[in-house]
Amino acid sequence: MKVSEIAEILNAEIVAGKELADMEINSACGSDMMSDVLAYFKDQGILLTGLVNPQVVRTAEMMDIKCIAFVRGKRPDGTLTDLAEERGIVVMLTDETMFTACGLLYSNGLTEAGRHE
Amino acid sequence: MNKRLHYVIDGDDFTSAGQASGDVKKVLKTLGVPSEIVRKASIAMYEGEINMVIHADGGVIDVDIMPDRIVMALKDSGPGIPNVEEAMQAGFSTAPDTIRNLGFGAGMGLPNMKKYTDSMEIDTKVGVGTTITMTVKIV
Numbered sequence: 676m677k678v679s680e681i682a683e684i685l686n687a688e689i690v691a692g693k694e695l696a697d698m699e700i701n702s703a704c705g706s707d708m709m710s711d712v713l714a715y716f717k718d719q720g721i722l723l724t725g726l727v728n729p730q731v732v733r734t735a736e737m738m739d740i741k742c743i744a745f746v747r748g749k750r751p752d753g754t755l756t757d758l759a760e761e762r763g764i765v766v767m768l769t770d771e772t773m774f775t776a777c778g779l780l781y782s783n784g785l786t787e788a789g790r791h792e
Numbered sequence: 793m794n795k796r797l798h799y800v801i802d803g804d805d806f807t808s809a810g811q812a813s814g815d816v817k818k819v820l821k822t823l824g825v826p827s828e829i830v831r832k833a834s835i836a837m838y839e840g841e842i843n844m845v846i847h848a849d850g851g852v853i854d855v856d857i858m859p860d861r862i863v864m865a866l867k868d869s870g871p872g873i874p875n876v877e878e879a880m881q882a883g884f885s886t887a888p889d890t891i892r893n894l895g896f897g898a899g900m901g902l903p904n905m906k907k908y909t910d911s912m913e914i915d916t917k918v919g920v921g922t923t924i925t926m927t928v929k930i931v
């Protein structure tokens with residue numbers, strides 16, 4: 676699924692990495708705990724989160740996660756979007772809740788990120 | 793391709809935490825280290841860097857990149873770890889809620905560091921500090 680399709684499904688606004696809209700995303704994970712993301716997910720893909728601070732971008736960077744969707748209408752500041760822009764990571768914002776955002780993507784064919792045991 | 797990197801980690805700056813790990817990741821990529829190895833090393837270092845900031849008021853990190861391995865030494869003068877065996881257990885955390893609200897403190901850092909590296913040594917003394925040395929093999 677392309678980044679642009681994900682943005683459309685989530686009715687999301689892309690605020691960083693606009694030029695990467697054609698990038699393919701094949702898996703997803705949703706969490707507000709970066710520790711859990713670092714522990715359990717092994718694919719790249721998209722991270723859905725309601726946590727807004729620059730460590731979300733750092734976590735994505737370390738994990739080779741290519742796209743972050745902030746749920747529940749959370750709005751990151753310029754420090755965060757600049758960091759993402761610099762790292763080539765897409766940031767999008769949606770008003771959907773975590774549950775609904777994950778559900779929408781799942782029912783449109785995006786599945787869970789591979790999991791470490 | 794021997795390379796040594798040195799970082800001073802500011803214990804008061806949660807926003808910048810992870811900068812050193814991001815830099816190491818960039819250097820490893822530039823050196824052509826396989827991406828799965830880069831990923832393992834940078835996740836492990838990032839967890840260690842975050843720990844330094846949230847548990848130990850900062851410290852220093854030395855990274856040695858050799859042809860066959862990456863050695864990361866994280867040294868702090870924080871409170872030390874009273875019971876390493878307990879700290880190594882998945883889910884064990886002394887982090888306060890303020891840290892959990894920032895997305896960390898799930899007690900997965902040390903287990904992650906062990907999982908993503910080929911060896912990890914913890915040298916710690918209560919009231920003196922902690923040095924964690926991790927090695928990731930390249931070949």
Ligand SMILES: Nc1ncnc2c1ncn2[C@@H]1O[C@H](COP(=O)(O)OP(=O)(O)O)[C@@H](O)[C@H]1O
Nearest residue numbers: 843847848879885886887897898899900901902
């Ligand atoms: N550098 C450190 N200095 C002092 N204590 C530490 C350090 N690193 C880890 N710890 C202790 O070990 C516990 C477990 O660490 P970790 O697995 O990373 O979980 P978390 O950071 O989420 O609490 C911490 O809660 C803390 O008590």
Ligand SMILES: [Mg+2]
Nearest residue numbers: 839843901902
């Ligand atoms: Mg930790």
